[in-house]
Amino acid sequence: MKHTVNHPVVIGGGPVGLVLALSLQQSGVPVTVLEAQQQGAMYGDGRALALSYGTRQVLERLGVWNALASKVTAIETIHVSQKKGFGRALLSAKEHQLPALGYVVSYGALMQALDARLSESSTSLEVQYQVPVQQLHVNAAAAEITFQNTTEASQSHDVFTTPLAIIADGGRSLEAIPGLVRETKHYGHDALVGMVETELPHHNIAYERFTPYGPIALLPNGEQFSLVWTGEQAYIDQICALDDAAFLQALHQAFGDRVGKFLHIGKRGRFPLKLSKLEQTFQAHCVVIGNAAQTMHPVAGQGFNVGIRDAMALAENIAASSASEWGATHRLTEYHQSRARDTGRGLLFTDFLVNVFSNDLIGVGLLRGAGLGALSMLPFARRFLVNKMSYGSE
Ligand SMILES: Cc1cc2nc3c(=O)[nH]c(=O)nc-3n(C[C@H](O)[C@H](O)[C@H](O)COP(=O)(O)OP(=O)(O)OC[C@H]3O[C@@H](n4cnc5c(N)ncnc54)[C@H](O)[C@@H]3O)c2cc1C
Structure with a gap:
C-alpha cells in the first residue's frame, strides 16, 4: 500500500x-x-x-x-582517578549550584x-x-x-x-x-556492563577510573552501581571467562578500595566500541x-x-x-x-x-596526572568540564 x-x-x-x-x-x-x-x-x-x-x-x-x-539516581559527585599514577579530581554539583551533575x-x-x-x-x-x-x-x-x-x-x-x-x-x-x-574508527575495545553490589554505599558518587587497559566507570544506580568496564577485546575476553568470585576480585584489583569489596555482579553484557x-x-x-x-x-x-x-x-x-x-x-x-x-x-x-587515559606510554602517565592535578586545582577547568557534560558546547 x-x-x-x-x-x-x-x-x-x-x-x-x-x-x-x-x-x-x-x-x-x-x-x-x-x-x-x-x-x-x-x-x-x-x-x-x-x-x-x-x-x-x-x-x-x-x-x-x-x-x-x-x-x-542522581550523580552528585564525579570522582576521576588513574590506576598506578598520581592525580585525582572531584567534580561536585554543589560547587556548580546544580541539583545534580547528571542522572543514571x-x-x-x-x-x-x-x-x-x-x-x-x-x-x-x-x-x-x-x-x-x-x-x-x-x-x-x-x-x-x-x-x-x-x-x-x-x-x-x-x-x-x-x-x-x-x-x-x-x-x-x-x-x-x-x-x-x-x-568509522574501531577501537578494538569492548565494554563489559553489569550491575554490581559493593560493600560501601555509593553516596551518589560516580567513579571514572583510568587504567592502562581502558577506563572503568561505576555509576550509582539504585542501591548498586552500574559497571562499565572497557578494554581491548582480548582483555575483556579474559575477564568475561572468569567466574563471579574471580571477576569480583579482578574488579577490586583494577578499581581499588574506594567502594570497599565488590560483593555481587549481575548478568554481564558486552558491546563493541x-x-x-x-x-x-x-x-x-x-x-x-x-x-x-x-x-x-x-x-x-x-x-x-x-x-x-x-x-x-x-x-x-x-x-x-x-x-x-x-x-x-x-x-x-x-x-x-x-x-x-x-x-x-x-x-x-x-x-x-x-587515547590519553588508556595507554601505558611513559610521559602520557605524567600528562594525565598533570591533567587531573590541574582539574583538581583550577575551578574554571572544573566549570568548563561540568558545562560540557551538562549542556554540550553551550
Ligand atoms: C548493545 C548496546 C549497549 C549500549 N549500552 C550503553 C550503556 O551501557 N550506556 C550508555 O550510555 N549507552 C549505551 N549504549 C548507547 C545508547 O544505547 C545509545 O546512545 C542510545 O540508545 C541512542 O538512542 P537512539 O534513539 O539514537 O537509538 P536506539 O536506542 O538504538 O533506538 C533506535 C530505535 O530504532 C528502532 N529501529 C532500528 N532499526 C529500525 C528500522 N529499520 N525500522 C524501524 N525502526 C528501527 C529500534 O528498534 C530502536 O527502537 C549502548 C548501545 C548499544 C548498541
Whole structure:
C-alpha cells in the first residue's frame, strides 16, 4: 500500500526518535514514527544511560520527567582517578549550584516514561509499531520509505512518501544510507556492563577510573552501581571467562578500595566500541540524528545526550520552518551546521580521553596526572568540564 503524508516521518522509536516526536507535537507539527519492535519490547532493558542535567531539562519540558523522577539516581559527585599514577579530581554539583551533575536511569525505564507521555498525546503524533523499515529512497521531491507491516498476516510491504524522513534507528539497520558518507574508527575495545553490589554505599558518587587497559566507570544506580568496564577485546575476553568470585576480585584489583569489596555482579553484557560519524548528516528530504548520526566511546557519558540535543535542535528547526520547507536543503544545512560543533567536540573529547587515559606510554602517565592535578586545582577547568557534560558546547 502507498501512503503520502505532508509531514515528517521518523524511522526508529528509540529515546531519540520519541523525544523528537514529542517535541514536534508540542510545537504543533504532525509526525509519524515507524518502529520495528512492538511497544514495550525494551522495558526490560537494564542498560544504564547517564542523562546530563541538560537532558533532564528537556524531559521536564516534554512532561516526561515526573514519571521518571522516582527511577533515576542522581550523580552528585564525579570522582576521576588513574590506576598506578598520581592525580585525582572531584567534580561536585554543589560547587556548580546544580541539583545534580547528571542522572543514571535504565533504558527500559526511560522508554516506559516516554511511552506513558505518548499515550496522553494527541492524534497529531502517531507511532506505528512492528513496521521495520527496509529501504529508503530519496528523489528530488520527497523521500520514499519502504517498510514491512508485520502486524498483518500478509506481512505486506508499504511505502510512505514524505517531504522529510528522519533516521533515528540507532545506526544498526540502515547503516549505509545512500549518498551519506560514514567514517568509522574501531577501537578494538569492548565494554563489559553489569550491575554490581559493593560493600560501601555509593553516596551518589560516580567513579571514572583510568587504567592502562581502558577506563572503568561505576555509576550509582539504585542501591548498586552500574559497571562499565572497557578494554581491548582480548582483555575483556579474559575477564568475561572468569567466574563471579574471580571477576569480583579482578574488579577490586583494577578499581581499588574506594567502594570497599565488590560483593555481587549481575548478568554481564558486552558491546563493541567504535567512533562513527557521518561527514554530513543530511541530504534533501532526509536527515540522520542520534546514535545513527554519531556513535562515541561511553567514557564520558556523552553519546546519548548528544543524540537528545540533535533531536531538540531538529525539532526547533522544523517548527521554525514553513511546511513547504520541510526537507529543504537550506533548512537541513542550517540544522547540520548548528549541530556540527557540539557533535565534533563530543567526538574529539571522548576520543582524546580514550587515547590519553588508556595507554601505558611513559610521559602520557605524567600528562594525565598533570591533567587531573590541574582539574583538581583550577575551578574554571572544573566549570568548563561540568558545562560540557551538562549542556554540550553551550
Ligand atoms: C548493545 C548496546 C549497549 C549500549 N549500552 C550503553 C550503556 O551501557 N550506556 C550508555 O550510555 N549507552 C549505551 N549504549 C548507547 C545508547 O544505547 C545509545 O546512545 C542510545 O540508545 C541512542 O538512542 P537512539 O534513539 O539514537 O537509538 P536506539 O536506542 O538504538 O533506538 C533506535 C530505535 O530504532 C528502532 N529501529 C532500528 N532499526 C529500525 C528500522 N529499520 N525500522 C524501524 N525502526 C528501527 C529500534 O528498534 C530502536 O527502537 C549502548 C548501545 C548499544 C548498541
